Amino acid sequence: MDAASNYATPAAGTPENRLHFLDYWRIIRMRGLLIFVVFALVVGTTAVLTHWMEPTFMSTVRMDVQKDVGDISSLMPQQQQGGFDPYFVMTQFEILQSKEVLYKVIDDLKLVQRWDQKYRLGQSKFKAYQVLIKLIDPRQVRNTSIIEINVYSKDKAEAAEIANKIAEVYKASRDELRLRLVDQGLKTLREKLTEHHGFVEVAKSNVNQILKDKGIILTMDTPGMIGTLDIDTMRAMEQENIQLATTYRRKQTRFDELKKLPADQLRNALNYVAPDELLTKRLDELSLAEKEFISKSKDLGPLNPEYARMKDVIAKIETQIEARVVGLMKGLETDLLADKATLAERTQKLEEVKKQSREIAESRRVYQLAGQELERQQRLRETVENKIKVEELDRDIKRTTAVRVTDFAEPAVKPASPKVVLNIALGAFVGLLLGVGLAFFIEYLDTSVKTIDDVERALSAPVLAVIPQNVGALLDEGMDSPHAEAYRVLRTNVLFTRKDEHANAITVVSGGAGEGKSTTVLNLATIFAQNGNKVLLVDSDLRRPSLHKRLGLSNSLGLTNYLLGQNKLEEVIQTTSLPNLNFLPSGRLPSSALGILNSPQMKEFIKEAKRRYDFVFFDAPPIMGVSDATVLASGADLAILVIQYRKYPQSLAIRSRQMVEKVGGRLIGVVLNNINLASDASYYYYSGYHYHSNNNADEPGANGKPPGKVDRRKPVAPATDAPTIKPKY
Template identity: 35%
Template sequence: MQDPNPNQSEVSLHAIDYWQVLKNRYGVILLTFLLVFLTAAVITQVMPEKYESKALVEVRPINYSNVSSRVREVSGPQMTRQFFNTQFEVIVANENLSRAIELIALDNKWSKSQAETLLQLRSIIDTRQRRGTDLIEISVRYKNKAEAKIIAQAVVDAYEAGREAREKEQRVSTINSLDKQLQSRKDRVQELRSNLMNIADRVGVVYIEDERGGSNIRGQANLIDLAQTQLYEVEREKEELSFQITQLLSLEDEQLIKFVSDLPDTGMKGVYDEYMSSKRSLESLKASGLGAKHPEVRMLERNISELKKDLESRTSGVRELLQHRLTLIEGRVNKMKSVVDSQGQDERIRAREVQEFNNARREYKSALEFRNELELKVENEKASLMVPPNTITIHERPVEGMSPVSPNVVLNLGLGAVVGLIFGVGIAFFLEFLDTSVKSLEDVERYLNVPVLAVVPKDVGVLHKQGGMSPDAEAYRILRTNIEFNRKNPEDNSITVVSGGAGEGKSTTMVNLAYICAQGGYTTLMIDADLRRPRLHTFFDINNSVGLTNYLTTDLLLEDVILQTPIDNLYFMPSGVLPADAAGILNSRRMSELILDVKQRFDLVLVDSPPILGVSDASVLASEVDLTMIVVQHRKLPRQMLMRVKQAVENVGGQVIGVVLNNVDVRSDSQYQYYTSYYTYYAPTTGEEVLPDGGTVKKPAASASRPAAQAPASNDEDLY
């Protein structure tokens, strides 16, 4: 039978379901936890003790010098995000570690090759940045605390020596580069000086240069140059005056006064400041509520008027003065132009030669200045080479560790416990996911579409050997009642008890049900139709030599094979001699007649059968009787197998009345605790038996003469 809702997903587990899985699988969880925990303990025990020695250093980037065409620029790695990661790799690089090994001859101490020593040394060194700082921690963990300190100090010394060597190398490289550029500039200066002297001779200029690089020029070229310079300065002054006069003409009133007062050498700045201060005072007096006729207001107004007239008068004078100066300068410009123009064509040619001389002189001076700068920089670099590098500062030197830092017993055991618990819970839920067996009443009803008639707890024994007062008997009373009310036809009183596989408690369930029905006043017949491995006779210590097979194969009467048990109303038909063809004997007319006969004689007929998935006997019996009851052991067979059990019964025309969920561990499954918690509470406390209709009967006297009670047998003891 397939799931009635194949497209519907599994119902999500709630918190109580998770707890139920943990309770059901606590053995797996505990075993996994112990294995992982003990493994962590053993590993911790066998791990060698290690001591830690660490140093704390501050590292700064090395500056790299590059000389451009005019000035030296300093560039290089800054304190970027990758800087510390780079230093971590440099510290554990082969070059630095090899230097450390050489410092303390570590390969000789360990009696290993250079490569092996490098590998082991790298494995015991750890570098990290101290949180929130620019400091680097270099730590070494080793089994010998004295050697750990020596190794840590060697690594730090090697790292410091390496950085100093790189910085010194960089400085030397910079000096060499500057020397090359300086020599090139000296050659260039010499070349330009020779060119300048040649031009001076051709022009007729005497060029004299002192020791400091200063120069003195004598000759006509110098006078022409001076005239041209003066002409340029006068023209520039003319342009400035023209601009000022243009501004004066475009401004009016207050703007004009302010502009003129800002001009240098006008003497109006103080008067203008007094004028503006008086205006602000007047505004303040008016704002305070004084009227226009108030003496102070009128005095300030007169003062402002006089100051304004004074400023306007001065402004007019400044304008006239600037205009006069402009006229004079224009005259000077015209005169100087006429002087320059009067030199004629020869003078123009000579001026060009002088201009050529001036250009050569400027180029020579520029080259000379750059050469002097380079000489100064070379001297500075050579002086800095004598200063010790300052790219690394050691704040903490390595010291011997007082106690071992590894293994951390508490941490390892704690992690072992946590990991073991997580693995255990994970394995438990994984096994629960893989487990497709029946776990609840809902599983039975969902997949088999039949009711659960009873839930039988784990370790329920044979009731008639326990005196009949066991609280476990209540489960079978519930089973008896549910069978009574689930029969659609009151005449359907023959029931075969089947199971999917061996060991599901089918025989014990049938014996206990027969006993409870007999106690309830039903005349009950048990037929052991398991002709493969019969077992019912062992519950009553009855001989199994004559029984069902003898009746089916001979002319024996029914009375010859039905035996009275020590229990009132309970009768038993043994299996008899085991035949070669069990299915053939059961699938016969005489078997059908037997079932019809005993149905007339007894109130209830219970037929035991072999596992239905193992042999065909159970299917034959299911077709002969009225009803079939399936016994399912809790958490044993997969759901698909149980669906095949039901399908096997229905394929031969049998009718499944319901399922008995057997061997349920009610202590671990809380949902069944509620279901079975009333067994003890409502169990009979006297010698009376509760009937389905509410009446009571006395316990049979024969029960007193039954064999002494034996130890309860687990339902799993049934072979079939």
Template identity: 35%
Template sequence: MQGSNQTNFDSTPSIDYWQILKNRYGVILLTFLLVFITAAVITSVIPEKYESTSVVQVHPSTIAITPFRGQSAVNPGSQMTAQYLQNEFESIIAPETLAMAAEKAQLPVQWGMDMDDVVSLLEGIVETIPRRGTDFIEINVRHASASDAKNIAESVAEAYIVRRRKIEEDRAKKALDALDAESTEQEDLVDDYRKDLTVLIQQYGIPYFDGGSAGNRLGLSEQAMFQSAKGKLANFETQADQIKIQIGKLVQLTSEELISYAAGLDLPQNQVTAYALQNRSAVDRMLDLEAQGIGKKHPDMVTMKQRADGALEKAHEEVISLKEVLRTKLDLVEQQVLKMREMVDARQEDAITLSLKQTSYTQAKEQYEQARGMLREMKFKHSEAKILLKMPRDPITLHEKPKKASKPVFPNFTMNLLLGAGVGLIFGIAIALLLEHLDTSVKSLEDVERYLQVPVLAVIPKDVGVLHKQSGMSPDAEAYRILRTNIEFNRKNPENNSITVVSGGAGEGKSTTLVNLAYVCAQGGYTTLMIDADLRRPRLHTFFDINNSVGLTNYLTTDLALEDVILQTPVDNLYFMPSGILPADAAGILNSRRMSELLQDVKQRFDLVLVDSPPILGVSDAAVLASEVDLTMVVVQHRKLPRNMLMRVKQAVENVGGQVIGVVLNNVDVRSDSQYQYYTSYYTYYSPSNMEENQKPQAMTARKSSKSEPKGSSSSDTSNDDLY
């Protein structure tokens, strides 16, 4: 314990949950027992129920009729899916199924109820459970009678099988009737399409055979002729264009270029080429002669010249003739183009007409063949459905019949007790933690030092008695020796020897703490005076069996001497001033000048003056005493006084100018609060057989006696004479 009043602590203290559970074990045990007993009682009064189970297997719909063959036309209701099984669960517990089961088991007569009430009751006791990974369904029935549970489970399974079979057959019959109607309509439609196709066949003259048709080649010759005419027209137009180009070239070119171009034309009886070759041959001969030195007037040169000019003239005449031939040929080709264009236009109209006929004929043929194919499929499916209806196969298979239960399955006594124990334990712990959270009382040393900023002078264990009445060396005295030591080291001025002991409320052990502290101080050699200033409910005289008819109030209100009101106790160095007659105005008497003088007087006569006072939050007496004495010590009962009231106690003392020296944490159960076991560890080693303690009070007495010699007390034998 430190002498300073200022101590730093963590603002967020940790929570010892195990310690909380130990402290609140009574609440936890009580809650546990209440819940456990409640679970046991409820379990014992709940009516027993027996269970029987039927197991059925659900098969896919075997009479699912579709109008066409093939996977694309499969009925979705015939496939096993999670939704399909869920629908079967609901079908088992449907009112219609339960009504059939009730009628089969004669439950209305047996129970004396109408059918609606029986069905409502069955809805609450019949349960369907799927077996994971299979198509099996368990039909569970719980009832107070084992035989009824068996009969109901069996009746529900049989009613479900009958109803499911009837539903399948009705569905198949409806589908078959619908298929018959569709087949009839389809036959009429096929007849209509056949009539339309017959009209077209007769109109167009196209032969038709089932499975094939010559009419598929309708209009192919006309189309070929049309395409041939278009090709010939294109050729004639190309020839006309070529001739026009050739004539244009013959008009535009010069003489030499014209002869060269005309010589290259591929025309019948084209002599331009021959004349051009003769001209080229004569010119070449002239060049040879000229190279030999022969003049232009030489006979040979003149002959070649005449021959070249003659060939050129004939070539020009032939070109003129070619132009006329080309114009004649162009006229012929243009006439052919006109005739061929007229032929193409005529063939195009025929092709369009044939195309329209082909389209209408093809559509009529395809409609007829498609309708005829659908009719064949429907007739096949109709025959297949009739065969399925005659096949003896059930959609539901009963695999396990219900058995009569030999023992009830509900309530499960063991499970309910275990559940009650678990819930009770959880609730108990929750309530304990909640109470601990809501409890704002002082629980630890840290609470006191955090909220008051003053030290804890001592921790007094629970059930500590009055020390001077105990025989031998009591280990409880060590707590008060610690208190005595901490008071000695925490008072700043050694002359501050008057201390009032206050508490926030009644019953916190204030008077007991004062008496035991005074006893320990007297044992330690302090001449100690106890003043019972609790003028409301004085108790100090009861610890020493002394009459309190004469005491403090008598001294304050009369002229009695101090020696007349201070009594010697059986304990050496320990003196006592009773309360006296209880006055009407206690606060007024304590706040008198004579009270101040009394305190100043006894401070000079005694080493330590301890003043008992009433609760400071209840009356003003304690505040008056706190203002008169040097120091104030606050006694707080462990886990009783709320923290905010503790702060008000300190505030009440400081408001009147008092000084709080510290707090005594009283009535601590060290067995339940492990944090105090180290603080009060003297229990583990302190023993009354340790006689060395007998010498310590003597040494302290000798020390304190020598200290009090200036006050007129040199020994215990003469102390009484010195005090008075």
């Protein structure tokens, strides 16, 4: 148990449990037959179904679909819309599959009557539409405005007929839709035109009423304009009024200043302001009189008559001057009052003119507003009239480029489906994928022992040897058998694993029947005997003994006879063709001796056999079937567990190990049996190297057959001079 525990420690803790690429390849090789069967079934089924399928034909009509643009330029530039519009094309896809188009196709081709029996329509147009919608496949040619309509049918002529009819109906529906929309638009425009006629008449009546109410007179030179005062005349009147006011204020100021002057200054200032010839003359006379008076008054006395006369002359002149000054001042005052009256009159007249002008302007504004409304209504009416004329002309322009069939549909030469090559290729791909998937799924569900890692991880026990598939008895195959090397490896590992040299009683057990334990114990005993050890092989599978058949010996006397005391040990042990190998068959098992292996006689037999032989090997029954195997595992020194590759679940192997340990047996390791080296390359280095170690690989054997192909039906004597092959490990 120590060796197994020490060996299991690193294996149990290894993190490398993930699948490698080679593990996937191993699974595919192991399940190759399943993958091939699934692949063949799927491909075969696909081929048969493809052959049975009724051929379907496809006809294609191609159309260049544009927006509604006339063959010549329209009178309305705003409707000339160019450029590729993907949304427009996608919209036409839906229109092509609409009931508006397809119902017309159904009616024209009488598809309800033609398909009634075939598709069981029950004279239903909607069901015919549902069938037809499944038969058409509109597509757009990339980066173009061309639409392909693919129609599928069992009848090649019918497919072409339906495709061409869809194109025809679609083109007619586009024309009908355009004319219907234009007619509806013209009807609305004519209604609007009648309405605008009424608006114009109302506006005219309003203008005439304003002219009448306001008493407006239109000028002849510019009809529609109201006669008003000339702006220059008004400005001249205003300018003249301003000048009058300025002159009046200047005269008023000068007159007021003159009134403030004394008399002597007034006469001089007055003569300057308003020159007067008489006043000037009197002033000159006064100046001369005063000069004369001054010059003569020095010589004349006041009593002189001349003196008195000059005084009187001066006084008279001054009186005349004073009278003239008063007259002039009065004249100035009168002139000032006249200017004031004139200014007042002119101001009043100007205000009246302004008032009249404002009234005329207000009348003009009202008239202009009414006139503008009349003009607006007339322009609107004219616009509607022009629009109607343009639409009527545009309606008559043909749209042959809106929908143009570039390629008409023709009956197909060969069916579009089924596509034999494509279907079989897809079937092959699906079959391969399904086969591989099923293989991996079964591998996932398979809990049996598949790898050495499974054994070491589940059982915590080392793998002593890996035995290839289709191994027979080495006594039949000979010393040069390619299978012998695997058992030499097993012998070497057994010798190195046992720590006690006296532990020479070895039992070989298995969890279930048919795992190869009998072949393993026979060949292991043969290898030990070939290496000079004295070996006793005991067939302790009392219920289903088989070793005597492989050795060609009798089973009339054996272990049961010895344990029951009927015969001595020498009488029941038989020799084989190999000198160092003796055989003890099971013997007949009476019904009264079912528990004989658990008797004291069995224990004594084991001791006696160990004393007489170098090694004693026991072939035990399946450990999960009867209790004999656990009895032998507890009585023997060592136990080897044989597990057949991919046969029983891992839980059976785990339970077998637990039962051996439970009875005190020492499990030294596991033999992984029946490995298919051809399909599982991961075991090549365990038992494949020795296949190429035969020095006479190209020479025939003694029996005329290549090495490894010995006739298993005839016993072969051991080759005494055979070359010694060293163990691999």
